Amino acid sequence: MAEVKLIGTSQSLNCIRIEWALKLKGVEYELIEEDLLNKSPLLLKYNPVHKKVPVLLHHGKPIAESHVILEYIDETWKNNPLLPEDPYERSMARFWAKFSDEKCIFGVYEAAWLEEGEEKQKAIQSAQELLAILEMQIEGKKYFGGEVIGFLDLVVGWIPRWLNAMEEVGSIKLLDAERFPSLHEWSQNFIANPVIKECIPPQEKLVNYFNFGISYRRSLAVAKP
Amino acid sequence: MADEVVLLDFWASMFGMRVRIALAEKGIKYEYKEQDVFNKGPQLLQTNPVHKKVPVLIHNGKPVCESLIIVQYIDEVWKDKSPLLPSDPYQRAHAKFWADFVDKKVYEVSKRVWTSTKGEEREAAKKDYFEIFKILEGELGDKPYFGGETFGFVDLSLIPFYSWFYAIETFGEFNLEAECPKIIAWAKRCLHKEIVAKTLQDEKKVYEFVGQLRKMRGLE
Numbered sequence: 001m002a003e004v005k006l007i008g009t010s011q012s013l014n015c016i017r018i019e020w021a022l023k024l025k026g027v028e029y030e031l032i033e034e035d036l037l038n039k040s041p042l043l044l045k046y047n048p049v050h051k052k053v054p055v056l057l058h059h060g061k062p063i064a065e066s067h068v069i070l071e072y073i074d075e076t077w078k079n080n081p082l083l084p085e086d087p088y089e090r091s092m093a094r095f096w097a098k099f100s101d102e103k104c105i106f107g108v109y110e111a112a113w114l115e116e117g118e119e120k121q122k123a124i125q126s127a128q129e130l131l132a133i134l135e136m137q138i139e140g141k142k143y144f145g146g147e148v149i150g151f152l153d154l155v156v157g158w159i160p161r162w163l164n165a166m167e168e169v170g171s172i173k174l175l176d177a178e179r180f181p182s183l184h185e186w187s188q189n190f191i192a193n194p195v196i197k198e199c200i201p202p203q204e205k206l207v208n209y210f211n212f213g214i215s216y217r218r219s220l221a222v223a224k225p
Numbered sequence: 226m227a228d229e230v231v232l233l234d235f236w237a238s239m240f241g242m243r244v245r246i247a248l249a250e251k252g253i254k255y256e257y258k259e260q261d262v263f264n265k266g267p268q269l270l271q272t273n274p275v276h277k278k279v280p281v282l283i284h285n286g287k288p289v290c291e292s293l294i295i296v297q298y299i300d301e302v303w304k305d306k307s308p309l310l311p312s313d314p315y316q317r318a319h320a321k322f323w324a325d326f327v328d329k330k331v332y333e334v335s336k337r338v339w340t341s342t343k344g345e346e347r348e349a350a351k352k353d354y355f356e357i358f359k360i361l362e363g364e365l366g367d368k369p370y371f372g373g374e375t376f377g378f379v380d381l382s383l384i385p386f387y388s389w390f391y392a393i394e395t396f397g398e399f400n401l402e403a404e405c406p407k408i409i410a411w412a413k414r415c416l417h418k419e420i421v422a423k424t425l426q427d428e429k430k431v432y433e434f435v436g437q438l439r440k441m442r443g444l445e
Contacts, residue, residue, distance in 0.1 A: 049326060049360060058315070063318045065321075065322050065325055067325075068318050068325065072315070072317070075314040075317065076314050087298055087302045088287055091289045091297070091298040094291075094297070098291060098294070099275060
């Protein structure tokens, strides 16, 4: 029986970042693919509070919430550290990780799903302002973690493929190389890494995924009285 | 060289209270600077330009933002005294998960109650409020604290909301003790800790403040 199991899906940016962390540390694991439209008893048992992926099972003990899982992995397998050693640098990595997940992803998603019009234009501008903040954090560095990929790179790792897929489905261009040269360059470096490349889903798969999700989201907006 | 620690905060902020408890637990001397959250000053805007919110901890000139991130920072820097998180990685992850739950759910649902208008909106908000606290009661179980035998990270992240219970119960027209007796018993246990009792704000003062906020939103 595998000591480490991951309940997840192959399109979820929250799950892929866990696979990246495990692979970077050379940890063997079994991936249990979840059907989010028909949640398994296993998922409901191990994450009854949120009923979401990813859930890491280590010796049968569950850990949920991707940032919490990443830190657990970092503390348990100490080779190739993900978080910096210095407490101030760690707090910065955590702060930007929270910013990426609570503001940037939603900002980009909103710019993508909104239909053409004033609101969409405003959302595009807001999303670019958020990306500009991330641009400042990566300026002058190869990775957010410095010379090697770290915690924040994994958390912001949705930018190379997921952001591109949202751009395609939403008919928008957010991450242009001229306006965000450092973020663009980081994105290229990041997906060129063999470990990252190994688990990242293909663009077409994510485009299908967002097509489905964004159509549904747009239909909800129309249905509102 | 002595450490210079400054806290930008607002008296009623439950997030700020978390940091005040953490600093007191570690016996850290600091300068408290009360912020006007309705008219934000240059130091707050400069040290937290992204969110423009309290609390902000400034340690030797370097700002740290987001209350749970600040508490973890305090725990890691002043690591030789009164650990705020367990040392075992699984227990740490468990504590971080529940503190994150408090962060994601309690503030939002509380706000929905005190900003609600009487009727359907309020009833829906209350229903969700009780649900969140029942989940927390489930996690607490028969333990004296979320941290087990001693006050820990999750207790610290939740107890400041106690200052706001009276305001929320009064505006929401309900009694939390009737719905979630274990939570109230837990809160009263935490209040026996001198640091917690000294940090938490007077509930009547918070009630007046929330009344002000409601007026500002045209709810009174």
